[in-house]
Amino acid sequence: MSPSAAVILGSAPESFPYSVLAERHPAIIGQVREAFPYGPEQHRALDALLAGCTEGVIEPLPDGAWGEWGIDDHVGQSWFDVPWLWSESYFYRRLLDAVGYFGDGPWRGIDPFRPSKLAELDSQETDQELAALDELASRTAEEQGAALLHGSLWGNRADLGFRLSDGEAERRDAVPDLVADDSDRLWSLLDGTGTLCLIADNAGRELIPDLLLLAHLLEHGRIERAVLHVKPYPYYVSDATTADVVDALRRLVRAPGRAAEYGRRLWDAMADGRLSVRAHAFSCAPLPYADMPDDLRAEIGGAALTVLKGDLNYRRLVGDRWWAPTTSFAEVTAYFPGPVAALRTLKSDVITGLDDRTEAALVEAEGQRWRTSGTHALIQVRP
Numbered sequence: 580m581s582p583s584a585a586v587i588l589g590s591a592p593e594s595f596p597y598s599v600l601a602e603r604h605p606a607i608i609g610q611v612r613e614a615f616p617y618g619p620e621q622h623r624a625l626d627a628l629l630a631g632c633t634e635g636v637i638e639p640l641p642d643g644a645w646g647e648w649g650i651d652d653h654v655g656q657s658w659f660d661v662p663w664l665w666s667e668s669y670f671y672r673r674l675l676d677a678v679g680y681f682g683d684g685p686w687r688g689i690d691p692f693r694p695s696k697l698a699e700l701d702s703q704e705t706d707q708e709l710a711a712l713d714e715l716a717s718r719t720a721e722e723q724g725a726a727l728l729h730g731s732l733w734g735n736r737a738d739l740g741f742r743l744s745d746g747e748a749e750r751r752d753a754v755p756d757l758v759a760d761d762s763d764r765l766w767s768l769l770d771g772t773g774t775l776c777l778i779a780d781n782a783g784r785e786l787i788p789d790l791l792l793l794a795h796l797l798e799h800g801r802i803e804r805a806v807l808h809v810k811p812y813p814y815y816v817s818d819a820t821t822a823d824v825v826d827a828l829r830r831l832v833r834a835p836g837r838a839a840e841y842g843r844r845l846w847d848a849m850a851d852g853r854l855s856v857r858a859h860a861f862s863c864a865p866l867p868y869a870d871m872p873d874d875l876r877a878e879i880g881g882a883a884l885t886v887l888k889g890d891l892n893y894r895r896l897v898g899d900r901w902w903a904p905t906t907s908f909a910e911v912t913a914y915f916p917g918p919v920a921a922l923r924t925l926k927s928d929v930i931t932g933l934d935d936r937t938e939a940a941l942v943e944a945e946g947q948r949w950r951t952s953g954t955h956a957l958i959q960v961r962p
């Protein structure tokens with residue numbers, strides 16, 4: 580029998596999910612309001628969302644949207660009483676409705692999170708991470724691959740430069756923070772044949788190292804093709820869309836040094852089809868991947884390996900549930916159509932695949948803080 584556990588809700592005061600619904604979402608509404616010179620219509624809609632998301636109930640979406648994603652089961656319920664994954668995802672959809680993203684007016688298609696994404700791409704930290712590629716050039720292909728895998732894993736932490744400037748730093752700092760490390764298994768699946776699907780997470784300083792890793796894998800013949808799955812519309816503040824991929828590639832090709840070579844190779848790979856971008860509707864679904872539609876299942880099933888980046892994708896991969904931490908990662912991902920890897924820093928309560936000793940050591944050192952602090956990471960693979 581496949582393992583099961585209770586679905587995470589946002590209803591327990593003091594819990595991390597509760598704080599996201601009660602505090603993070605109102606703060607995001609405030610940031611979005613500040614970021615653009617919206618008119619009275621958008622301000623009124625944001626006011627209504629602010630009141631609704633903390634004290635109201637789930638309401639129908641325009642044009643009967645999300646019928647296939649369970650909205651009829653949740654209309655009339657408190658945001659805190661439906662699955663947390665569903666409620667958060669619904670928040671981002673409602674936010675986009677409030678600012679006219681899906682409307683017929685002039686705000687259609689304007690990403691409310693774009694200013695913060697661009698600021699990150701323009702930051703000094705991005706300059707430093709890209710400059711580290713020059714030093715990496717003298718290393719062996721394996722060392723380069725390992726560094727770029729860790730750069731992609733740690734994503735928004737500024738550690739590409741840090742790790743490369745100090746060979747020991749990787750062992751001192753990153754490895755103790757890895758609560759599971761199946762990277763050897765991951766490399767063994769990249770034998771040069773077939774397609775790698777990379778299900779991306781954040782834009783900016785996470786997407787840049789993801790792209791660098793893909794460039795490396797294509798260049799060194801570890802894969803034949805790559806498909807980068809991004810979100811069809813803005814989501815969870817910083818999630819990458821096609822527009823963010825374009826911004827990141829333009830940033831790379833204009834950078835000094837080796838970074839531009841990586842960018843140019845990716846640009847060429849886009850042109851000849853070895854790298855493609857996919858924005859499937861299900862990428863913004865409020866549901867676990869176990870519920871993915873048949874067309875996506877067939878597409879992913881044909882890949883040599885699918886890599887899912889980030890915390891949210893991990894929650895969707897294993898199911899957003901109160902798993903015992905030692906629950907088998909292989910068992911909870913057995914449904915996934917093909918070999919699968921998760922690269923994730925730990926930013927929410929969900930965890931599977933730990934061994935007893937690792938869990939005990941984490942609890943002894945930190946109580947339960949390690950689950951959400953973002954200071955630990957994992958590489959888990961189910962071949």
Ligand SMILES: O=P(O)(O)OC[C@@]1(O)O[C@H](CO)[C@@H](O)[C@@H]1O
Nearest residue numbers: 599780781889890891892926927
């Ligand atoms: O997927 P990501 O970018 O790594 O993290 C998404 C996240 O910030 O959003 C949720 C809280 O809103 C948590 O799952 C997680 O902390």
